[in-house]
Amino acid sequence: MRGTAPRAILAIIFAAFVMSPLFIKRFEARNNVAKTKLDVQTAVARHGFYLQEVSRAAGVNFVHQAPTLDSRLNHIMPQVASMGASVSIVDFDRDGWPDIHVTNSKEGSKNALYHNNHDGTFTDVAEQLGVADVNRPGFGVSMGAVWGDYDNDGYEDLLLIKWGKPELFHNDAGHGFTRVTDQVGLPPWINANTALWFDYDGDGLLDLFIGGYYSEDVDLWHLASTKMMPDSFEYAKNGGRKYLFHNLGSGKFEEVSAQVGINSRRWALASAAADLRGTGHPDLFIANDYGVSELYFNDGNRFHEVGEQTGVGFAPKSGMNASFGDILNQGRYAVYVSNISEEGVLIQGNNLWVPKEGTNGEKLQFENLARDFGVEIGGWSFGAQFGDLNNDGTLDLYLTNGYVSLDHDKSYWYDFSKIAGGHSAIINDAKNWPAMEGRSLSGYQTKHVWLNDGSGKFVDVAQAVGVTDVDDGRAVAMADLWNRGVLDVVVANERGPLLIYKNTVTPENRWIEFELEGTTSNRSAIGAQVTLFWNGQHQVQEVSGGAGFASQNQRRLHFGLGKFPQVEKAVIRWSSGKTQTIDKPAPSKLHKIKEPA
Amino acid sequence: MSQSPASIAVSPSQGFSIKRFFSMENRYLAPAFITCILLAGHLSFGILESYKKTGLAIIASLATELVLGRIFTGKWPNIASAYISGISVGILVRSPAFWPYVICSIVSIMSKYALRLKGRHIWNPSNFGISVLLFLAPETVATLSIQWGNYLLPMIVIWCLGSVIIWRVRRFHITATYVTCFILFAFLRSYITGSPWQSEIAPLTGPMYQLFIFFMVTDPKTTVRSKTWQCIVVALVALVEMILRLEQVVYAPFYALFLVGPAALLIEMWFESRKPVPVRATV
Secondary structure, eight states: OOSHHHHHHHHHHHHHHHHHHHHHHHHHHHHHBOOSOOOHHHHHHHHSEEEEEOTTTTTOOOBOOOOOOOGGGGGGHHHHSOOOOOEEEEOTTOSSSOEEEEOOOSTTOOOEEEEEOSSSOEEEOHHHHTOSOOOOTTSEEEEEEEEEOTTOSSSOEEEEEEEEOOEEEEEOTTSOEEEOHHHHTOOSOEEEEEEEEEOTTOSSSOEEEEEEEEOTTOOTTSOSOSOOSOSOSSSOOOSOOEEEEEEOSSSOEEEOHHHHTOOOOSEEEEEEEEOSSSSSSOEEEEEEETBOOEEEEEOSSOEEEOHHHHTTTSSOBBOOOBEEEOTTSSSOOEEEEOOBEETTTEEOOOEEEEEOTTOOGGGOOEEEOHHHHTOOOOSBEEEEEEEOTTOSSSOEEEEEEOOBOOEEEEEOHHHHHHHHTSOHHHHTOGGGSOOOTTEEBSOSOOOEEEEEOSSSOEEEOTTTTTOOOOSEEEEEEEEOTTSSSSOEEEEEEETSBOEEEEEEEOTTSEEEEEEEEOSSSOTTOTTOEEEEEETTEEEEEEOOSSOBSSEEOOSSEEEEEESSOOEEEEEEEOTTSOEEEEESOOSSSEEEEEOOO | OOSOSOOOOOOGGGOOOHHHHTSTTOTTHHHHHHHHHHHHHHHHHOOSSOHHHHHHHHHHHHHHHHHHHHHHHSSOOOOHHHHHHHHHHHHHEEOSSSHHHHHHHHHHHHHHHHSEETTEEOSOHHHHHHHHHHHHOTTTOEEOOOOSTTOHHHHHHHHHHHHHHHHHTTOHHHHHHHHHHHHHHHHHHHHHHOOOHHHHHGGGGSHHHHHIIIIITTOGGGSOSSHHHHHHHHHHHHHHHHHHHHTTOTTHHHHHHHHHHHHHHHHHHHHHHHSOOOOOOOO
16 A cells, blocks of 8 residues: 555654654543642541551651671661661550560661550550560561560560561560560571561471572671572572571571571562461461562471462562452452562562462462553662551552662663663672662652552552652561550661551441460461351451561451441351351450460 | 565565575575564563564564555565564564554664665665664664573574574675674773773674674675675664764664664765766667
8 A cells, every 4th residue: 555644643642652652641641640739627528547657656766777787788777777767566465455566777786676655555564564675786686576476384485586686576475575586596607687476387386488588698797698689689599598487496497497498588578377278287478689580388287388389479579568468358369569660670570470360279370460450660669568448348458668768869770671681690799789879769759659449449648648659668567555546557668667557437438356365276377267248248368477578467357348338257267177156256356276286 | 674684576476495594585585483482482581572462563564565466566565574564673672562562663664665766675674664763663662682591502593503504605705894893892992981891882783783793784685786885884883873872872883873774875876877878789
C-alpha cells in the first residue's frame, strides 16, 4: 500500500503507541492512590480509620543511631551501616498490656524496653531490667530482637541478634533479665539481620532460627579484607550461614541446620514461619537480599528447599521482608516480600505471592499478584505487616521504606547502578565502590498503607490516613497497644525516631481478639492457628515468633469483623496438633484461651 | 539490536551445512546466537522476568512486522530481524508489568516503517523502543542490569562466541572500536570524577552491554556504510555516552546511540545526495 493516507494513519497510530506509557501511568495512578491528606473525621468516614503519630505524647523519644564500622568503609558507610532499627511487641511482665522493645546500633548506645503504663504512655525500663547496655564495643551492635518463652515458664525471653555476638536473656518473671547466652550454646559471632522462634519439630519447645547476612567470619569493625561485599547484586552466595538451634529442653540448644537440610549462604534479611500446607508443621520462608527467596517445607524433622518449585525462588531480587496474610479470606496465606523500585533505575517490584488455585500440599505453588493487587511499587521497601487496620474484615498492608536519606538533592543511584551490574570481582570489593559523598540513596520516601477491598485490590491511603513521615523506615509492628480493639502501628526508623501511630477506627466496625497460651504446645502458642468463621467467610491467622523485617507483632491475634458480624465459630489448631472449637465467640472482646489438656 | 547482520538470503535449495550456517550469508546466525544467549542465561541464572513476558515481546514484534510489512510492501516480510527485536526487548526490558513488553516491541517495529527517510529507517528499532520506554515510563521500566550469576565462564563464552560471529559478518571492527573507546573513556571518567576505575569499567562486564555491543551498535541497517566512518561513529557513541555518564545518566549507552546513530545516517544521506548522479553511457 503506497501513498500519503496510509503513511499518515501509520504516523498517528505510531504516535499513539509512543505516548501510551503516559496514558497508562495516569490511569494507574488515578486508581491506586488516595493522595489527599484528610483530617481524622473525614479519613475515618472515608476509609474507616486514621493513624496519628503520638510517640512524644506517649513519652517515647527514642532515636535510632547507626554504627561506625571499619574506616575502610568510610566512603560507603551510610549504605553499609544502614540497618539495626528494629521493633518487637511483647507483654514481658504479663500485665495484659503490650510493651515495646527497640534496638539501637551505635557503639555504646542503649536499647530500650518501653513498659506500657496503661494510660497512653510508656516508660523505658531496659536499663533497670538489664537489657539496655548491649551494644558495647567488641561485642557488636543490635540488629533485631524476637521474644519467645523458650523454657515455658510463662514469661517471654529475649533473643537479641547483632552484627556481633547474639545474646539470649532469660525473663525472670517480668522483674528482670538474666543473660544466659553462654549457657545455651550460641555461637560467638553472627552478622544476623533476621531471627524467629518456632517449634519446628512439634515437641512443645521453641526452637530458634537465625539468618546470617554478612559472613560470620567478617568483623565489620576490623576487616581482614575489603572483599566482604556481595559477589553479585542478584546471585550472591557469599553471605552468612543459617542457624537452626534445636531446643533440648534443659536450657540448652543444639545447632542442627545442616542435619535438617538448611544449607544456604544467601544474604538473609527476613524470615517468617507458618504452616502453609496444613501439615501441622511450620514451613520457613527466607527473603534474601541479592538473590532469590528460599522456602523450606518442613516435614516435622527435616526441611526441603522448594523455592524454585513453588515459584517464589526463581527470579532474583532484593528480598527485605517476609510476612504472611490471608488476604482473600480463603484460609490460605499469601506472602509479601519487599524489594527495590527506584524510578528510572531499577524496577524490581515487591512480590505478593498468592497460592495458585488448585495447588496445595506438596504441590503448592505461588504466583506473584503484587501488580494485580496494587501493592507492587513501594520504593526501597523494607518492613511490612498485614493487619486489619479499619476492622472491616480484610487484612490491609502497611509498608515502610527509604534507604539512605542524606543530601535531598543529590542521588547516589547512578554510581550504585554502575557497580551493581559489574562482575563479582568488582562488586565484591568495597574499595571499588564509588564514594557516597553525602548523597542519598532512595531517601525521603513516602510510605504506603494499602487498604484491602476484599476482592483483590489494594488502594494506597497512607497520606489520607495520616502516615506522612519520610524517615528511613525499617521495621513495622502491629499491636493493640491500649486494649481498644484496634491495631496500632509502631515503626522503627534507621537513624530516625521511633514512631507510634495510634489508630482511630470507625466504631461501626467490630472486632475480636484471641490470646492463646499453650500447655502441651509451647507456652507462647507460637505456631497456633485460629480460623475465624463469620458472615459466611473465614480468615486464618497464626501466632508468630517473628515476621516482617526485624520485627515481631503482638502475640495476640486480632480480627476485624466489619458491621453487624455474625460470628459462627473460631477453630484453634495448636502446634501440638490438638484442635479446639469455640462456638459463637462474642465480638468486640479479647478471648484468653488456654490449650486444653 | 541488529536487525539482520547479514541480509543476503540463502537459497533453500542449497541445503544445510554447518559451514554455511556459520557463514556471513546466514541471516539466521544472529537470531540463533541471541536465542542461545537467552536460553543459557535464563536456564542458568533466570535472567528473564518470565517466559510469558519474553514470549509476549516476541509475538508482538513478529505480529507488527508481518502486518506492517504486508500493508506497506505488499508481501510477507522476512521475520528474522523482528525476531531479534522481540527477543532483545524480552531480555533487556525489566518490568513487573506485561504492557511494556508489548508496547516496546510494537513501537520498535513501527519505528522502522514510520520513521523513514529516503527508504531507510534511521533508528535502530529496539534502541528506539527501549529508549522511548525508559524515558516515558521510568516508574515501570528499567533494563537488564544484572550479571550472569557469579561466574566468569559464561561471560567469556559470550564474548568469544559473539566476537567470532560479529567477525564473520564483518562488523567486529565496530564492536572492537566501541569497547576500546569505552575502556579509554572509563579511565578518563575515573580521572575526572575520582571514582575507582573498576567501577567505571564495571558496566562493560554486565550482560546488558554484551547485548548492546554485539547486536545494537552493529546493526547494518542503521549504521553508515563506510568502514572507517562506522568506527568513527561508534567512537562518537562512546564519547556521547561518556558525557551522559558524567551527568549521571543511568541509561547512557541507549541514549547515546539514540542520538548519534540517526545523526550519522542523516549526514551520510546528505553527503550522498550531493554526489553527482552518474550518467549512463550510451553506445
